[in-house]
Amino acid sequence: MLSTPLDRHCADESRLRPEIHNLQMTLVEWRRHLHQHPELGFKEVQTAEFVSKKLQEWGVEHQTGIAKTGIVATIRGSKPGPVLAIRADMDALPIQEENEVSYRSRHDGIMHACGHDGHTAIALGTVYYLSRHRDDFAGTVKFIFQPAEEGPGGAQPMIEAGVLENPRPDAIVGLHLWNNLPLGTVGVRSGPLMAAVELFRCTIFGKGGHGAMPHQTVDAIVVGSQVVQALQTIVARNVDPIESAVVTVGEFHAGSANNVIAGKAQLSGTVRYFNPKMEDLIRHRFAEIIAGVCHSHGARYDLDYWQLYPSVVNDRAIADLVRSVAEHVVETPAGIVPKCQTMGGEDMSFFLQEVPGCYFFLGSANESKDLAYPHHHPRFDFDETALGMGVEMFVRCVEKFCS
Incomplete structure (x- = not known):
């Protein structure tokens, strides 16, 4: 296999303080170790052990086994003050890695294909730095090391286990390495960032019945096809055009032979939107449309509709804090990207419903390195130069918020 060399010549590294710059190689080592040993949600046993071992080495107070594999670490500054939480997710995805690199996944069918290995390494680097600079804040x-962001969701179970208590944070921040933005940029905005x-199903x-005798049947494929088309009118005709929403039918299963009219059809998919006020509207119209189409054809239906994650909504004051910090880490103004919304979802949203905070994107793509x-x-994969930048961002957030 080919080994991906470390690039130590990115201009953005010059904006890192020397101690974090010198930590870059170690951050890469941690990230690559985690990348080689990916684990799915609520099964992050080795990952949690790795994190806990580092925390023990540094003498950092922490609790393990929260929501199965979650960890919470606490660092106190030199004097009393506010409480800031930093969240990092740890889980991988059920994907077979195709990268031919020395640190590729050693677990067949499991891969860190979303950057959570980098999130964990960045959080560890921040712990390491702050544990040696308690007088600076x-x-x-x-530090919340969270399992199962990719599903079924580890944030809510950690909250239910009391992770936001004793002490309760005054604010929370988190980041996502983001290959939709180039290295050297930070995507930050107040208000909705990611969709509900x-x-x-x-x-x-x-x-x-028989394909030659349709008058004796109620064709579930015809009914299902009309349902798919009619559901698109929710966004086209019920949602304010100034708002954003998506209705996607991702699965349609029906039929067993070319001369048999199907008696059953199964549909499933996803709905996305930013504005929390749209939840009741879309859910209500969903039920009305399916009921109306089925009734018009003499068909019956069974509908399951549920919310996985609410939308990620950033607090204005904390987003302004992150933006001001980013000005010291990336070139401005081009390096700060406010138009960074995505219809992707994230269970960081549950933390943000409880505590004012900001989730932001750290650009990690580098076309020149593929x-x-x-x-x-x-x-x-991502440009690992972003790891040091992530630590610098978090450290500066702490120094500014906990001043």
């Missing part, structure tokens, strides 16, 4: 920093994620029950594949792609 007041108050407390809580809702899922649905619908089974349509018609009446099967490091620009999209997230969840089997060849996803």
Whole structure:
């Protein structure tokens, strides 16, 4: 296999303080170790052990086994002050890696294809730095190493386990390495950043029969096809055109032979939107449309519709803090990208419903190194120069918020 060399000549590294710049090689080592040993949600046993071992070595107070594999670490500054939480997710995806690199996944069918290995390494680097610079900030920093962001979601179970108590954070920040932005940029904005994620399953029950005798049947494929088309009118005709929303039917299963009219069709998909006020509207119209189409054809249906994650909504004051910090880490103004919304979802949203905070994107793509594949792609990888930049961002957030 080919080994990807470390690039130590990126201009953005000059904006890192010397101690974090010198930590870059170690950050890469940690990230590559985690990349080689990916684990799925709530199964991050080795990952949690790796994190806990580092925390023990540095004498950092922490708790393990929260929501199965989650960890919370606490660092107190030199004097009393506010509490800032920093969140990093640890889980990987059920994807077979196709990268031919020395640090490729050693676990068949599992891969860090979204950058969570980098998130964990950045959080560890921030812990390491702050544990040696307690005199540089007041108050407390809580590090939340979270399992299962990719599903079924580890944020809510950690909250239910009391991760936001004793002490309760005054604010929370988190980042996502983002291959939709180039290295040397930070995507930050107040208000909605990522979409709510809702899922649905619908089974349509018609009446099967012979393909040559349609008058004796209720064709579930015809009914299902009309449902798919009609659902698109929710965005086209019910959602304010100033708002953004998506209705996607991702699966349609029906039929068993070319001369048999299907008596059952199964549909499933996802709904995305930014504005929390749209939740009731879309859910209500979903049920109305499916009921109306099925009734018009004499079919029955069974609908399951549920929310996986609410939308990620950033607090204005904390987003302004992150933006001001970014001005010291990336070239401005081009390096700060406010138009960075995505219909992707994130369970960081649950933390942001409880505590004011900001989730932001740290650009990590580098076309010149062929490091620009999209997230969840089997060849996803990122420019590791972003690791040191992430630590610098978090450290500066702490220093400014806990001053």
